[in-house]
Amino acid sequence: xxxxxxxxxxxxxxxxxxxxxxxxxxxxxxxxxxxxxxxxxxxxxxxxxxxxxxxxxxxxxxxxxxxxxxxxxxxxxxxxxxxxxxxxxxxxxxxxxxxxxxxxxxxxxxxxxxxxxxxxxxxxxxxxxxxxxxxxxxxxxxxxxxxxxxxxxxxxxxxxxxxxxxxxxxxxxxxxxxxxxxxxxxxxxxxxxxxxxxxxxxxxxxxxxxxxxxxxxxxxxxxxxxxxxxxxxxxxxxxxxxxxxxxxxxxxxxxxxxxxxxxxxxxxxxxxxxxxxxxxxxxxxxxxxxxxxxxxxxxxxxxxxxxxxxxxxxxxxxxxxxxxxxxxxxxx
Amino acid sequence: xxxxxxxxxxxxxxxxxxxxxxxxxxxxxxxxxxxxxxxxxxxxxxxxxxxxxxxxxxxxxxxxxxxxxxxxxxxxxxxxxxxxxxxxxxxxxxxxxxxxxxxxxxxxxxxxxxxxxxxxxxxxxxxxxxxxxxxxxxxxxxxxxxxxxxxxxxxxxxxxxxxxxxxxxxxxxxxxxxxxxxxxxxxxxxxxxxxxxxxxxxxxxxxxxxxxxxxxxxxxxxxxxxxxxxxxxxxxxxxxxxxxxxxxxxxxxxxxxxxxxxxxxxxxxxxxxxxxxxxxxxxxxxxxxxxxxxxxxxxxxxxxxxxxxxxxxxxxxxx
Numbered sequence: 001x002x003x004x005x006x007x008x009x010x011x012x013x014x015x016x017x018x019x020x021x022x023x024x025x026x027x028x029x030x031x032x033x034x035x036x037x038x039x040x041x042x043x044x045x046x047x048x049x050x051x052x053x054x055x056x057x058x059x060x061x062x063x064x065x066x067x068x069x070x071x072x073x074x075x076x077x078x079x080x081x082x083x084x085x086x087x088x089x090x091x092x093x094x095x096x097x098x099x100x101x102x103x104x105x106x107x108x109x110x111x112x113x114x115x116x117x118x119x120x121x122x123x124x125x126x127x128x129x130x131x132x133x134x135x136x137x138x139x140x141x142x143x144x145x146x147x148x149x150x151x152x153x154x155x156x157x158x159x160x161x162x163x164x165x166x167x168x169x170x171x172x173x174x175x176x177x178x179x180x181x182x183x184x185x186x187x188x189x190x191x192x193x194x195x196x197x198x199x200x201x202x203x204x205x206x207x208x209x210x211x212x213x214x215x216x217x218x219x220x221x222x223x224x225x226x227x228x229x230x231x232x233x234x235x236x237x238x239x240x241x242x243x244x245x246x247x248x249x250x251x252x253x254x255x256x257x258x259x260x261x262x263x264x265x266x267x268x269x270x271x272x273x274x275x276x277x278x279x280x281x282x283x284x285x286x287x288x289x290x291x292x293x294x295x296x297x298x299x300x301x302x303x304x305x306x307x308x309x310x311x312x313x314x315x316x317x318x319x320x321x322x323x324x325x326x327x328x329x330x331x332x
Numbered sequence: 333x334x335x336x337x338x339x340x341x342x343x344x345x346x347x348x349x350x351x352x353x354x355x356x357x358x359x360x361x362x363x364x365x366x367x368x369x370x371x372x373x374x375x376x377x378x379x380x381x382x383x384x385x386x387x388x389x390x391x392x393x394x395x396x397x398x399x400x401x402x403x404x405x406x407x408x409x410x411x412x413x414x415x416x417x418x419x420x421x422x423x424x425x426x427x428x429x430x431x432x433x434x435x436x437x438x439x440x441x442x443x444x445x446x447x448x449x450x451x452x453x454x455x456x457x458x459x460x461x462x463x464x465x466x467x468x469x470x471x472x473x474x475x476x477x478x479x480x481x482x483x484x485x486x487x488x489x490x491x492x493x494x495x496x497x498x499x500x501x502x503x504x505x506x507x508x509x510x511x512x513x514x515x516x517x518x519x520x521x522x523x524x525x526x527x528x529x530x531x532x533x534x535x536x537x538x539x540x541x542x543x544x545x546x547x548x549x550x551x552x553x554x555x556x557x558x559x560x561x562x563x564x565x566x567x568x569x570x571x572x573x574x575x576x577x578x579x580x581x582x583x584x585x586x587x588x589x590x591x592x593x594x595x596x597x598x599x600x601x602x603x604x605x606x607x608x609x610x611x612x613x614x615x616x617x618x619x620x621x622x623x624x625x626x627x628x629x630x631x632x633x634x635x636x637x638x639x640x641x642x643x644x645x646x647x648x649x650x651x
Contacts, residue, residue: 171480174479174480174482175476175479175480177482178473178474178479178480178482178485179465179471179472179473179474179479179485179489180473180474180475180476180479181479182458182462182465182466183466183474185455185457185458186455186458186466188457189455189456189457189458190453190454190455190456192417192449192453193449193453193454193455194455194466195417195436195437195438195441196415196417196437196441196446196447196448196449196453196529197438197441197446197466197467197469197528197529197531197532198438198439198441198442198446198469198532199438199466199474200436200438201438207476325512326457326512329456329457329512329514329515
């Protein structure tokens with residue numbers, strides 16, 4: 001087993017396009033769950049809407065990716081309003097139920113055979129990325145030779161992606177240090193108290209749902225750009241839960257929590273996966289095949305990372321950036 | 333609302349508002365010379381149970397009014413209805429002459445009628461000073477777009493912080509300024525909630541059981557704080573079970589029982605009112621339940637039931 005190769009591969013993934021997607025999705029969830037206490041289990045729905053928007057803008061309407069991005073943002077706002085209007089006056093659990101269901105409804109509908117002429121059914125949409133590719137300033141693969149390299153296209157996606165991540169972080173930082181952010185955090189603590197102090201709780205929750213949903217939409221757009229395709233299978237429910245995992249690893253209600261969390265999460269998934277696949281592969285595997293064969297190895301990474309999450313929750317429940325004192329209050 | 337619209341009086345001095353109560357008749361629904369809050373025909377039903385059925389009640393401006401009554405009398409429900417946290421099935425009520433029907437709770441608070449809660453609601457994971465800052469109304473930085481540009485709200489924030497510090501000083505919480513509100517004791521939470529309500533400069537402060545779960549030593553200081561609200565010219569309406577507190581600080585007492593206002597008056601006259609004693613202790617509380625009295629009561633009850641069964645809907649003569 002070559003440790004340099006192993007680290008290089010994991011690093012390539014941890015800073016690569018996929019990590020950016022989880023990063024953006026988790027930043028959105030941080031606004032929802034971390035700051036406002038809204039349980040949105042349908043982040044994948046926002047991602048899908050925006051991802052299909054930039055794909056569909058080119059393939060269906062022969063428009064540009066930029067127009068698709070604007071439409072994607074608008075559709076995310078509309079989706080947030082649709083989800084929020086009936087549920088935000090009710091208890092937190094209702095939003096959780098409605099969002100998880102809505103995300104699946106959208107995904108199943110858009111993947112349905114009846115719409116396969118426009119949305120391509122389960123195969124999704126491809127061949128819309130030409131405009132973005134043409135703008136790529138990198139001619140050759142980029143990276144540290146011998147350790148990690150990215151293809152020119154991947155690096156272009158990463159450049160755009162990390163800029164979007166940085167902008168979102170600045171936005172969240174600006175908002176959360178302000179009195180506006182203080183109202184959100186207060187709503188997370190006690191809605192009734194905030195209402196008794198003259199704040200329109202419903203309106204604040206709606207604003208938070210929209211902002212987090214749009215940031216989730218950016219994650220969906222990055223998905224389309226990374227894969228140069230969109231399909232229903234990219235936005236299954238587990239995407240939302242991976243994003244939650246990234247958020248909890250980094251620490252909720254911290255600006256950089258979801259960023260660091262997503263990098264660590266995606267590094268671990270790939271590192272552990274690679275360790276097991278190289279330990280079970282080849283003609284004379286390190287782990288004999290009667291214990292584990294190479295098919296089982298790819299699933300083992302989820303078991304190991306899941307175990308790691310449990311240990312994290314036991315020994316550092318606040319995540320990496322969290323404040324332990326805050327959790328001590330909950331225990332009272 | 334600016335503080336200068338309130339008319340402060342020296343502690344202990346009897347304000348015109350309190351003297352005005354001298355001529356008010358001691359009966360339920362009595363009209364007051366200068367009411368700040370007027371409620372008419374408020375009815376709230378939960379299924380078949382009528383929790384609140386208040387015909388008419390007025391709250392005098394600038395005094396401390398106590399709202400008492402046995403458990404289940406509908407005091408807290410009435411509080412929730414007045415502050416917009418619950419909607420009545422029927423009735424109208426107004427604050428400073430402005431009708432409050434279908435006005436949401438947050439707008440009621442902005443009008444200058446701020447409440448606290450029976451189970452104290454502090455924002456646990458925010459520091460004490462942040463709790464206070466949230467209480468200020470009309471903050472420019474609470475709009476989504478202005479929030480992103482700190483210069484727009486920094487000056488106002490500094491002014492609010494100064495005001496918050498002064499209040500924390502007054503409520504003896506200044507040493508806890510940077511602590512999480514969740515780490516405060518029960519009594520300190522009550523103080524914080526009261527101080528936070530004052531950040532909005534309310535004209536009417538509604539306290540829901542301010543003494544519940546507070547140790548006797550802190551009680552005295554809390555009493556002083558409630559009185560100081562009146563001395564600043566604010567109106568206070570509070571729900572309380574602690575009779576010592578009611579007797580000590582209220583200028584006027586309204587008694588509720590089974591959803592209705594059964595008596596009104598100054599504390600002394602109310603405490604000796606037969607309707608109040610009956611409400612708290614039951615109408616037979618001063619009789620020995622010897623065997624013949626018990627038989628008498630049973631016979632009376634039986635007679636009543638018989639009368640109802642025979643279709644004669646007679647008045648209840650028991651008082």
